[in-house]
Amino acid sequence: AAGVIQSPRHLIKEKRETATLKCYPIPRHDTVYWYQQGPGQDPQFLISFYEKMQSDKGSIPDRFSAQQFSDYHSELNMSSLELGDSALYFCASSFGTNTGELFFGEGSRLTVL
C-alpha cells in the first residue's frame, strides 16, 4: 500500500541558507501535518493543513512557512537556517480530521552546518 512519501530523505545546508521539504500524503488523504523532532526530543507539532487551508499551528518559527497544494502534497519552506533547525522533520497525513490516526512518513533529516 502507498505510504506517505517525504523528500529529500537527507539534506545538508549551511547557516542562513534556505531549504524546502516535500510531503506527498497517502492518496485520498486530505490532511497533512508537519512535525519537528530534534535529537533526543519528542516530535513537536509545527503546522497542519486540511483541504489546502491551514487548520492548526504549533511551534513553527516565523522563518518557516508551509502550504498544501491542489494535489494535496505539502511543502515546508525554511529560511535563514540556524544550527538549531537540525532535526528530523516528519510529515503525516490523515483522511479528514476525525479519524484519530495519523500515517507518518519516514522523515527528512536536515543538518545545518
Add this chain to the structure above:
Amino acid sequence: AQRVTQPEKLLSVFKGAPVELKCNYSYSGSPELFWYVQYSRQRLQLLLRHISRESIKGFTADLNKGETSFHLKKPFAQEEDSAMYYCALSPNYGGATNKLIFGTGTLLAVQP
C-alpha cells in the same frame, strides 16, 4: 497546559517478563489517547487508541481519567517488541484538527 509525560526513557526487560510503559497526561477536557510505535528503521505507526479498547500484538492500554494515565501493558514481552514507544494525546479529537501531542518516548529493549 496540554502535556504528555513518559517518565522512563529506557525500559529493559527480559523476554517473557511483563511490560508496563507509563504515560501520564495533562489536559482539562476529554482527550483522545494513543500509543504509537517506531521499530528500528521503520516509520512511526499507530499501535492502539483508547477508544478502541482492543489488544494489538498483545498490548493493552486503559485510560484512567482519575489518575490521568494511559499506561501500556503486555503480560509477556517478546524480542520483536523492542522499539520506541510514544504516548500521544489529541486535544481536539472530533474538532477541526487531529494534531497529536507526543510524549518524549520510551525505548523498550527486550533481552533474550
